[in-house]
Amino acid sequence: MTATPSTALAARPAPGADAGPGAPLLRVENLRVGFTRGGRTTDVVHGISFALEAGRCLAVVGESGSGKSVTARTLVGLTGAGASVTADRLELAGRDLTALRPRQWRAVRGAEVGFVLQDALVSLDQLRTVGNEVGEPLRLHRWGDRHRRARRVLKVLAEVGVPEPGLRARQRPYELSGGLRQRALIATALALDPALVVADEPTTALDVTVQAQVLDLLAQTKERGKAVLLISHDLAVVARLADEVCVMRDGVIVEAGPAEQVLHRPRHPYTRTLVDAVPSEHTRGTRLSSVPVTLASHHGVTARERAGSAAADATVPVLEARGLTKRFRGPDKVDRTVVDGVSFSLGRGRTLGIVGESGSGKTTTARMALAMLTPDAGEVLLDGGPWSSLTSQGRRPLRRRVGVVYQDPLSSFDPRWSVGRVLADAIGRAPARVPDPRARAVELLELVGLGPEHLDRRPLRLSGGQRQRVAIARALAPEPDVVVLDEPVSALDVSVQAQVLDLLGDLQQALGVAYLFISHDLGVIRHMSHDVLVMHGGRVVEHGPADDVLADPQHEYTRGLLAAVPRLTTPGGP
Amino acid sequence: MTTQTHAPAARRAPRLVPSLGVVVPATLVGAFVLAAVAPSVLAPGDPTAIDLEAAFLPPSTEHLLGTDQSGRDLWTRVVHGTRHSLLIGLGATGVALAIAAVLGFAAGLGGRLVDRVVGSLIEVSFAFPTMLLALLLVAVRGPSPSTLVLAVGIGSAPGYARMIRGQVLAVRQEAYVEAALALGHRRRDVVVRHVLPNAMRPLVAVVTLGISQSVVWASGLAFLGMGVAPPSPEWGALLEAGRTYVTFAWWLEVMPGLAIVLLAVSVTALGRAAQRRLEGTDR
Structure with missing residues (x-):
């Protein structure tokens, strides 16, 4: 039971008035949290209710700004200065937490509630x-x-x-x-x-295999009779651990219930959006978000694009790596081979996904593909011609043909520049002179689903998803043949991630641009890639068409990686 | 609350009424600038007009800050001296910045060897006392305002140079620099358009603080007779001239000193406000 939203689910037994055995360890009713700053009060949690029993796990799921972390912090008395917390009931093992003074909170924290932070x-x-x-x-x-x-x-x-x-x-x-x-x-x-463990995004910064270990550990904790309150944005992680799920949005619980029901038969449209947005559950070519992306101006762009690369031979791979090797000298003066003999070939208009955990050498490979790093051995060919072996002088005119999108879009924009200036700068690198750069900038914004009003804004004032769209627009402005995407959606919320992935798919169809897609997320890779390269310890352990590699992995490491990925649907489940 | 997807809408709206901590120093700085640009507006008299009968008059309504040993009005002299002090402060900061920019950018952009050489140079000059440097310069060039500017400028350059070097090294690593290179821009253009302005940005506030520092240093050197000769109404020179009479004419020391303190404090306050603003609204 438990996880009772204030309105729905009246059918379940009301959280008993008797505090006998079986009564929930944690009981929260009508919790409200607001922050007062500069005389104005902003409510971030609007009256949520839930309960949690010993030996169970309740997951609070939501995207950034949903109020889930604030809720977690309230439960350990760390809501912060300027916060006002009210609740009809906020009880831990029958003890009222609302009236606690900071001194008393210190006695509770650690002893009765353990708090696991994200990073x-x-x-x-x-x-x-x-x-x-x-x-x-x-x-x-x-x-x-x-x-x-x-x-x-x-x-x-x-x-x-x-x-x-x-x-x-x-x-x-x-x-x-x-x-x-x-x-x-x-x-x-x-x-x-402690009887209750509150874990706020405990696995977010971790590699999948490590994540799997940490989740197992939390599951053991639960089995030892602890109550676990899990805060997460990742539905697949939640599916692995939670007994009950509350879905939060804008400070209210929109849906709550047993994990199995919420994740597989969601009732609320927002929950459905979240579930649909999980990329690993979709095959390539299907859309993740329900937001339609209208490529209003793609005809004009496509025409120009085709004209730009008409001479290119479709059979020659647009980007090809042969035996790439890179060594770095560590602080102990010992050379380490970070990338060891990596070869791949990326066809025109195709997507090659490079997947691996941190330290696998995937980003170093991407930087060599971008020619930001010179390989110690091997070479990269662009359109069958030299690329990594060129002098930086000779490479400069070709640079516009290889675009790049980084994980953190904000740091990839000069903080002084407006969106318009960023785009105009990139448009200036297009092969033919663009007569009206401003109109072209508006066209590019439209292409990535943004309005012309964003031209005069600073990237700092945009949301994460909007920033990444601008970064994509910049990468496309000089009409590249290939775009290197280095963890392009890792910093985004799932629903935003879904929209950006959909956008990338649509753009590839419309423009015929090839992607070198770097990610640690097998689900994202599976969804986006035609071909997959699995890297481990600087080497390619498996390489082939995405469907073959991911459906029938030959290498032990790939199998381990796939097994570690949390899934919404358990094999053999619904 | 792991990633920021919503635009920071709840950011504090720009205040229409600036706080008292900005208004008061801004008014004072404005007054000092007016005194420097058009001293006659604030003090119509002649700063060198001698009236021996009115010597050593204490502050009164007629002589706001009193008079000196030759009966010159101290208010008029302080106001007319503002230009010297401010110009020396600004000039010294300018000299410091010019030297620091060359050293800092050379070290930050020039590669490992240049960095090592320039870095050692900066460290060594840190260890060298500014006073000693000023004495050396005075010995070589003779006391003059330009010597003062050079001495204070050279003395405060290493601090800026080290900051610029650090900033350049940090900005060079920024993704937007790599993004610009990936678009095929020339290295030189990327340095001019991204590295230079972004490396200098945090210096805006520091330089404001540096101006008041320079004014204090320059006055100190002038007091030691290493700058402007006594008939000039430069503040340090005023202090030096009044030193002999301090036992019975306290205002000759206190009033110019107060001017130095007021200018330094108000410029510093403005600089701090600018710093807070830069750090608050930008990354």
């Missing part, structure tokens, strides 16, 4: 050993003596699956991998054995 790299003090960090809540709550605390730290570290806890406890966060750091963070939250 372990910034959430852990770089100068403190892991053992100190994990032992901190024990010390603050005056738990045991020094020796008992040290033993407890080792025990908790072992519990969360940190190998060699004795060694790790003496290391500092920067000496650990991302997965180990996240485990250490979870260990800190579990140190005092």
Whole structure:
């Protein structure tokens, strides 16, 4: 049961007035959170209700700005200065949390509620050993003596699956991998054995295989009788762990219920949008978003595009890499081979997806394809001609044929420049002189689904999705043959990600541009790519048509990677 | 709340009425600028007019800040001295920036060897006392306002140079620089259009702070007799001239000193406001 929105689901037994066994551990009714700043109060959470029992996991799902993180912080009393929190009921194990003073909150935090933050790299003090960090809540709550605390730290570290806890406890966060750091963070939250664990996006910055391990760990925590409140934007992650799901939007719960029902038979249109937006559940060629993208002006553009590359031979790959190798010298003066003998070929108007985890060398490969890095061995050919072997002088006139879109669009715009100036600058690189750059800029904006009113705005004033659209428009302005997309949707909300992926698909159909698509997300890669290159440790472990590689992976690593991807539908499920 | 997808609409609207912390220093700076540009508006008298009968008069309604040993009106002298002090401050900051820009950009753009050489140069000049440098310059060129400008300028250049170098190195790594290169722009154009302006941006506020620093330093050097000769109404020179009479004519020291402090504080306050604004609304 539990997860009761204020309106719907009257059929389920009302959260009992009796606080006997089986009563929810956490009970939240009509919670409202507002922030007062400069005399104005903005409400971000508008009266939400839910409950959570021991040994269960409730997921609060929503996109940025939905109020999910604020809700999580309220439950540990860290809503922040200027926040007003009211609730008809906010109870943890029968204890009223609304009246707690900061002092009393400190007693609750850590001991009764453990809080796992998103980014372990910034959430852990770089100068403190892991053992100190994990032992901190024990010390603050005056738990045991020094020796008992040290033993407890080792025990908790072992519990969360940190190998060699004795060694790790003496290391500092920067000496650990991302997965180990996240485990250490979870260990800190579990140190005092709290009944409730609040995890705010616990796997967002992690590689899929590490993510799978962390999710398993949280599942074990749940099985040991803890209640887990999971905050996430990722429905697939939620599907793996949650028993109940609340979908939040703009500070209200729009849908709540058992995970199985919410994720597979969503009632609310917004939930449906979210579920549909998960790329791994769709085959290539289908749309992820219901927002129609009108390529109003694509006829004109297409004509110009064709004229630009009419001479090109369709059989010659537009971008080809042969035995690319790149070594970097580490701080210890030892050369490391980051990319080792990578070859691929990208056909005109096709998409090659490069997938791999952090450190696999995929971004280095992309930078060599862009000719921003010179390979130590091997070469990149553009349209059958030299590319990486050119001098930077000789490469400059050809640069416009290879566009680029980065993960963080904002940092790829000069902060002083307006959208119009950014586009005009790129239009100036087009092969033929554009008679009216402003009209062309408006046309490009239209192409990516933005209105002319955005011309005079600074990218800083745009939303993440809009920024990425402008970045795509800039990449397309000089009429390139191929665009290198380096994690282009990783920083976007799922529904926005869906729209941008759809847009990229439409643009490819209309303009015949080829994509070199870099991503850590197998779902996105599967959805976008004709061919797939799986990278691991700088080498290509598998390469072939997307359907073959992902449906029937030959290499052990690819199989592991695929198995680690959280899915909405369990194999054999509905 | 992991990623920002909604445009930052809730950003604080620009204040129509600026705060008192901006209005007061802005008014003061405005007055100082007026005094520098058109001193006669504020003090119609002649700053060098001698009236021996009115020597050492304390501040009164007739002589707002009193008179000196030759009966010259101190208010008139302070107002007319503003131009010297301000020009020396601005000039010194200009000299410092020019030197710093050359060194900073050379170090930031010139490659590892140039960076090492220029970097060491900057570090060494940090260790060299400005006073000593000024004395050296005075010994070589003789005391004059231009010596003062050069001395203070050279003395404050290393700080700016180090900042510019750091900024250039940071901006060079920005994705928009790579994006511009990927579009096929010339390196030179990318440096001029992206690296230069963005590297100098955070300096706006720092330079404002630097001006007041320079005014104080220049006055200090003038007080030591290394700048403008005493008949000139430059503030440091006024302080130096009044030193002998401080036991019975306190206003000769306090009033010019107050002018220096007021200018430094108000310019600094404006600089800080500019800094907050830059950091608040931009990245």
